[in-house]
Amino acid sequence: MRSTLAGVLTASLLLAGCAGGGRAETPQPTVAASEAFPEVQRDVAALPGVLDADLTYTDDVTRGYGISGTVTLAEGVDAVQVLDDVYATLWTFQGFEPALIRVVAEVDGVQVATAQDLGSPTDGLAQVPLRERYGPWPGAGPTARA
Amino acid sequence: MGDGLSVRGGAGSLVAEYEDMVQVAGVLDGVGDELRALSGAAAACAGDGDLLAGGVLSPGTLAAATGHIVAAATGPNGLLVLSVRLEANAVWVRATVHVYEAFDAAQAAALEAMQDFAGFGLGLAAWGLAGVGLVAVTGAAAVAVPAAAVAAPVVVMAAAVRRGGLEAGALLSGALSGELSWQEALVRLHGLRREQLIVGGLQDVQAALPGVGDWLSEFGGDVAGDLGAMAQDTLFEHPWITDTLAGGAEGLLTGLAAPLLMTGPGRRLLPLVGWPPATYEDAVASLLAAGGTAGWFRDGSARATQLTAEPREAASPDGIRGIFLGQQDVSAPLRDGGARLHVIEVPQPGGGSAWMVQIPGTQEWSPEASANPADLTTNLHLMAQNQTASMAAIESAMRQAGVGADDPVMLTGHSQGGITAASLASDDRFTSRYSVTHVVTGGSPVARFDIPDSVQVLSLEHHQDPVPRLEGQANPDRSNWTTVTRDVSGSVSDPGAAHGTGLYAESGQLVDGSSDASVTAFLDSARPFLAGQGLVHDYRMERR
Numbered sequence: 001m002r003s004t005l006a007g008v009l010t011a012s013l014l015l016a017g018c019a020g021g022g023r024a025e026t027p028q029p030t031v032a033a034s035e036a037f038p039e040v041q042r043d044v045a046a047l048p049g050v051l052d053a054d055l056t057y058t059d060d061v062t063r064g065y066g067i068s069g070t071v072t073l074a075e076g077v078d079a080v081q082v083l084d085d086v087y088a089t090l091w092t093f094q095g096f097e098p099a100l101i102r103v104v105a106e107v108d109g110v111q112v113a114t115a116q117d118l119g120s121p122t123d124g125l126a127q128v129p130l131r132e133r134y135g136p137w138p139g140a141g142p143t144a145r146a
Numbered sequence: 147m148g149d150g151l152s153v154r155g156g157a158g159s160l161v162a163e164y165e166d167m168v169q170v171a172g173v174l175d176g177v178g179d180e181l182r183a184l185s186g187a188a189a190a191c192a193g194d195g196d197l198l199a200g201g202v203l204s205p206g207t208l209a210a211a212t213g214h215i216v217a218a219a220t221g222p223n224g225l226l227v228l229s230v231r232l233e234a235n236a237v238w239v240r241a242t243v244h245v246y247e248a249f250d251a252a253q254a255a256a257l258e259a260m261q262d263f264a265g266f267g268l269g270l271a272a273w274g275l276a277g278v279g280l281v282a283v284t285g286a287a288a289v290a291v292p293a294a295a296v297a298a299p300v301v302v303m304a305a306a307v308r309r310g311g312l313e314a315g316a317l318l319s320g321a322l323s324g325e326l327s328w329q330e331a332l333v334r335l336h337g338l339r340r341e342q343l344i345v346g347g348l349q350d351v352q353a354a355l356p357g358v359g360d361w362l363s364e365f366g367g368d369v370a371g372d373l374g375a376m377a378q379d380t381l382f383e384h385p386w387i388t389d390t391l392a393g394g395a396e397g398l399l400t401g402l403a404a405p406l407l408m409t410g411p412g413r414r415l416l417p418l419v420g421w422p423p424a425t426y427e428d429a430v431a432s433l434l435a436a437g438g439t440a441g442w443f444r445d446g447s448a449r450a451t452q453l454t455a456e457p458r459e460a461a462s463p464d465g466i467r468g469i470f471l472g473q474q475d476v477s478a479p480l481r482d483g484g485a486r487l488h489v490i491e492v493p494q495p496g497g498g499s500a501w502m503v504q505i506p507g508t509q510e511w512s513p514e515a516s517a518n519p520a521d522l523t524t525n526l527h528l529m530a531q532n533q534t535a536s537m538a539a540i541e542s543a544m545r546q547a548g549v550g551a552d553d554p555v556m557l558t559g560h561s562q563g564g565i566t567a568a569s570l571a572s573d574d575r576f577t578s579r580y581s582v583t584h585v586v587t588g589g590s591p592v593a594r595f596d597i598p599d600s601v602q603v604l605s606l607e608h609h610q611d612p613v614p615r616l617e618g619q620a621n622p623d624r625s626n627w628t629t630v631t632r633d634v635s636g637s638v639s640d641p642g643a644a645h646g647t648g649l650y651a652e653s654g655q656l657v658d659g660s661s662d663a664s665v666t667a668f669l670d671s672a673r674p675f676l677a678g679q680g681l682v683h684d685y686r687m688e689r690r
Contacts, residue, residue: 058477058478058646058647058648060477060478061508061642061645062477062507062508062509062560062561062645062646062647063474063477063478063507063646063647063648064642064643064645064646064647064648064649065642065643065646066646066649068648099638099642099643099646099648099649100637100638100643100646100648100649100652102648102651102652121149121150121655121656122652122655122656123652123655124648124651124652126634126636126638126649126652127637127638127639127643128635128636128637128638128639129636129637
């Protein structure tokens with residue numbers, strides 16, 4: 001009977017659940033996301049032209065693995081260039097390989113740049129374009145890219 | 147389309163054209179009826195008293211006039227013949243539509259029958275293959291790994307054979323004899339919690355367990371890892387496999403359990419689990435019944451309680467992207483238990499309110515029902531099309547928020563949330579109390595729900611996301627049901643990522659910018675809900 005139930009349980013994933021989860025072709029994370037995230041957030045906030053970084057991450061099966069939020073930029077900076085650096089920095093995050101990063105840049109509460117300015121059809125960059133733009137995960141950051 | 151979206155159903159669909167054709171047939175019919183009535187009236191003119199009286203003065207004119215009237219009424223090009231032609235055209239149009247529809251239905255039925263047959267064969271084959279050693283098992287896995295039901299025994303078998311130790315052998319022996327479940331064997335082998343096994347998938351099992359990688363290296367290979375990666379790669383690159391396996395769920399489960407249920411003590415389970423299942427819903431009900439014998443999947447009841455005393459003014463969704471960003475907000479379990487539910491009140495310019503109810507996806511994966519109703523138990527009951535505790539809690543929250551019986555309601559959900567939305571929208575009792583006008587789902591298997599024509603549905607699905615395919619059939623091609631599919635192979639590279647709420651929000655942004663007729667018709671109809679500002683009523687849903 002236990003075998004039946006086990007079969008039942010596993011088959012139930014086929015029938016009714018969110019069976020997503022594992023991520024193939026991906027280097028395994030070496031640091032817990034909760035430990036790595038404050039560090040990458042500090043790195044973003046320390047980028048030239050960035051005044052503040054309000055970022056969060058999700059790392060579960062249903063919501064997916066992603067980083068989102070807003071960076072506040074100083075007036076007069078090249079917003080698109082700084083946002084590009086922000087994405088490159090977030091691609092160095094070691095907690096997991098993000099499936100999607102969505103960060104918008106603001107100056108004084110006004111949106112000044114999104115991923116669309118980096119060539120994305122949306123205001124985020126997904127895993128494959130992130131790899132294409134910043135190299136294999138985890139990336140080396142904006143300095144290496146430059 | 148240049149945005150990578152493909153659209154099926156909705157106001158711009160072929161089915162809408164079928165419906166238009168039937169409407170045109172009705173018009174032709176009606177005009178035919180009127181013409182026939184006119185022809186009768188015209189023919190009667192030929193016998194009109196005044197005309198006949200005038201004929202005394204000019205018999206030739208009378209004869210000519212009568213001839214023209216009769217010709218106009220009943221002649222070869224007359225009203226009567228025209229009416230018959232119009233009605234014949236109406237019949238032909240209707241017949242054509244029926245033939246098209248019958249052909250579509252026959253194709254769907256044939257496909258499902260084939261899937262059931264294939265599923266049964268695969269289920270039986272899984273047991274046979276388990277006995278012929280690692281090579282055969284690995285080969286079988288190449289075909290069957292997407293089915294978790296097959297993958298678990300395969301991995302245990304592969305692990306046991308490769309390890310070659312007494313412990314693994316004993317576990318394998320226990321699993322084969324039925325004393326131990328395959329999951330239990332795997333769990334013990336790796337010291338892994340069952341929930342992690344369920345949630346994570348095989349690749350994450352490796353990641354979650356320190357030592358598993360070493361263990362795999364120790365024995366000179368990575369068969370289990372390969373199988374996990376292969377499963378994901380295969381599923382991502384060939385999403386139709388999920389369709390086939392889920393579409394043949396009845397057959398698959400019958401085949402898997404036949405050797406167990408038809409022999410020995412297993413036979414005693416037959417009356418309990420309703421075997422063999424005849425339909426998809428029966429198959430899920432059988433799972434529920436079988437799990438119930440172990441105390442699993444007991445849904446019970448649930449309640450909704452306010453998280454804040456007053457609703458808060460906040461930005462609310464202004465499009466499909468915003469809806470899925472909102473789904474992210476409700477997708478994490480509450481720290482002190484339960485699941486978050488948003489009931490968003492959108493005041494209307496002319497008075498009254500429209501309401502958007504954002505329902506969370508799956509958050510708990512234990513087979514034992516937890517305090518959080520956004521769990522595996524609810525998934526199974528929803529797919530069996532049972533009433534669930536979470537549905538009752540949502541209704542309770544709507545009542546507490548003050549949703550009126552005539553207020554328009556949009557139900558939205560990602561994953562399980564979408565299934566719940568579809569279930570509520572197709573529940574006569576619920577729709578008799580609330581005016582559900584719109585449903586938005588993302589990554590949800592909802593094709594089997596009988597949502598009324600009066601409800602506008604938009605289902606967003608990623609081509610590589612296995613979850614919306616779990617019921618094994620495509621969403622209905624109906625004028626009120628728009629299914630938008632996006633190929634995300636250029637965005638992510640595994641099925642887990644393809645299911646993420648964030649990626650659905652990104653796809654929602656593309657939907658918002660779409661010029662497809664069905665999409666724009668849906669968005670136009672949904673404007674009252676998408677004001678971008680509203681009052682958010684926060685609730686906690688808890689199972690009791």
